[in-house]
Amino acid sequence: MVPFAAAWLASAIILSFLGFVALSKNQKDVVYRRLGLRRQASSRPSTPSLEKQAPSKPLASVAADLVLAFPPSPRGQLSKMVGAMPAAQRAAMGDLSFDEKKFPSSLLGFDENYATADDGKYNYTGFSVRELKALGDFPDYATLSEVPMPQPYPEFDIDRALPRPYRPFRWAYHQTMSLTKFEPDWWIELESTYRTRIAQRKALYAEHGGAVLQWLPGSELACKELMEMVLQFVCARYPQYFSLSADKSVLENRILGTVTVIKAQPPLLVLLEHIPEDFGVVLRNPEDGHYYLRAGLICSALGWNVASKIGLRLDAIHQPIPDYKEKMQFSMDRYFSKMPANKPIQRGSWGLEVDQPLYMPPDDPHSAYRATQDPSLPLSRIHLRVDWQTLRRLPLSGGVVFNFKALFTPVSEFRDEPYVPALVLQVLREGKENLMKYKNTWHTQHVVMPALEAYAKEQEEKGVVERGWEVKTLDDSPWFPGWREKWHRQQGF
Template identity: 60%
Template sequence: MSIMVTTFLCVAFIVVAVLIVWKKRRTWFIRHALGQSGTSKNLLAGIDSKDFTDYFALTGVLPPKPLPDFDIDKALPRPYRPFRWKYHQTMSFQAMDPDWWLELECTYRERIAQRKRLYAQHGRNIIDMMPGSENACTELAEMVIQFLCVRYPNQFSLDSSGIFHNRILGRSFDTKGVKMPLELLLENVPEDFLLVQEDKETGLYHFCAGVSASAVGWNMSMKIGKALHDVHGPVPYYKEKLQHSMDRYFVKMPCEKPIQRGSWSLEVGQPLYMQADDIHWAARSVQDPNLDINDIYLRVDWQTLRRLPKSRAIVFNFKALFTPVIHFREEPFIPHLVGTVLREAEKPFMEYKSTFHIAHKVIPALEVWAQEQEEKGWVPKDWASRTLEENPFYPGWQLHHRY
């Protein structure tokens, strides 16, 4: 027995040593390829400013693959379908693909204009920051600019004088003179960015700054300054099942391991930003018999989470994407899976997602479409609902995607 134990320990030691060496060599390769000081013209194309920090090297996250032939007017968002069954309360994190930290697509101009209008109307309910978060906000803006210039080299560039050029909108921004980096994000990226920082006294992470033009039922003034468990107060079972593990995760989260997840809801129309005093809010608590299935949309908030290397703040960013529910008819397994979730998930989950106002129209349609897919042979007749292997997508999704 002692020989077996000794052998096992030796093997385990060798495996751990190999992993450590591999990780160090991977980090060295990234930093060597990018250049520890200054930037690499090959990998950081479009960034001429020598004063700009090389965040790919600093974080250990690989740069995205450049898209020199990208066409913003033809690009379709990836068809995220983050449906799970059985539906348990977990954060359902996955490793983030570095290519897709920020995803631009054909609604870009429309969304940027909409977000600017919302900010003009609602002010600090859209953008706000607490004292002490300034460095984190600036660092985030720099990381975003660097990513955009590398991923979309024909659409964005940063010149040697620090001017950031957005060729989609035909605008330029002086990054050295920006007093409010979150405004720069609002005017160039159709995503929300929420920053949290550690409270040195309690060790807990608090919501300290953000730009949020995609909020439904909440706004910046309701959340800023609060600890994570208070921010997530309305989430079912958060305190019982998630609070401890989430607090611990945020403390230990490394820069080199960004993550992603998806949240979904079913909406009438495409409400990007809606508050409880909106005239349409009351409609979420009633079932309109005249509601047209063509007016119901899947809303997916595709989210990523990563640590900033210098400030050590953590940024949570997400993009709201809308898809007509009628598209489910052509997506294998999705009608069956979504129908099961709507019918059988625990009541607190569905109440939190506010599905009551659409259920009377969506559930019958999903049942018809699920039957059609079985008859076509797309789905086995005895298939039991489960999380798809393609999650967060569906089988054959590439046929419906263009980027």
């Protein structure tokens, strides 16, 4: 994918800012309404579709729109929180008024750390630095984001827990985001590989450093906020294993038998030591309205790493993805500019791998498996890899977090999963050539496809699947019929 011409972009930025200065009061009101700051009762936008969409205006106008586009602001939630605050904190918060005239000219710089900035500045979600500082550590993120905290999971046993059997296969198979509704109880999903994965990820960081973990100036608030939201989640979801001290300064992890002083190390390192999940944080650049990768903790990428993507704009991050520029770039840029904090989304991507490669940066030796069809390769070595992903906006910093974890399942598990073998077989046989090439399944197909054919035929013969079934995306995708019973049975309950 070829990015927009640099000269055009520079011109568009300059014209956009000059145009903003010249806007009438009514036109500027449009900007403030996009922040959700003028009318507290205004409704939240619904999640836009990310299917193929053509710009309805010239590209220069689209770029200008991004400069003036701000996400809906959650600052209206502050009024629901101040009543429970101690008197000193309420005083530090101030009167919660919003200075419309000051806001556009007082935005924090892209590289600016809120902790050392002037109290009168604002971030792009409409919070003043004074308010951000007064909120302190571990504020009520459920209220701020309007996303409820998870329900406790008392029957959860880390030693026998299996991930839910995600099967995000689609037919007809074409390039879309394939979004599903966010499930608040399943944002961070732990399972029996927890101890192994934490050790593996810490070893990767010790060996590769900035190739797997980095944060750039200006991302301090987003990293702190992300860490606090994740720790709040796991303490609420898995209280038998995680807890915070009364003053929220110490985390106890009873799986690893550790006690962590939270402020003794940077937020992403706290996550590295306790959460087997990958996180990428993109932030809005006030100069062009585009989102850029500014922080990342990613230990399970295939063919790329944090070092190869840090600092890049959204379209450059997605450069290798087939059809992204033609079918998705415009929609993604617009979606990121408007995404509210109260509407997280989830999706799954998948591939077929030999063994279980977790971290495979460019030129990794394991990639050699993808260059040949080994005739001696047994089916037992081939795994479905699913990256179950969440995209959500952090309510305070406005950063958009993309988080995922790699889940591996032997392909042989498909045998008793209704419709799955025929569905996967159809994608491998007839999927669009450039998409399948990007998915890198060729090196396994000579082994997988005969097995899937046998499984699909067996399911028809046993009446598990009706004969002549027309292959299509399953009604409850990413789930297959009977998935919950199988999942429970495999865990022993």
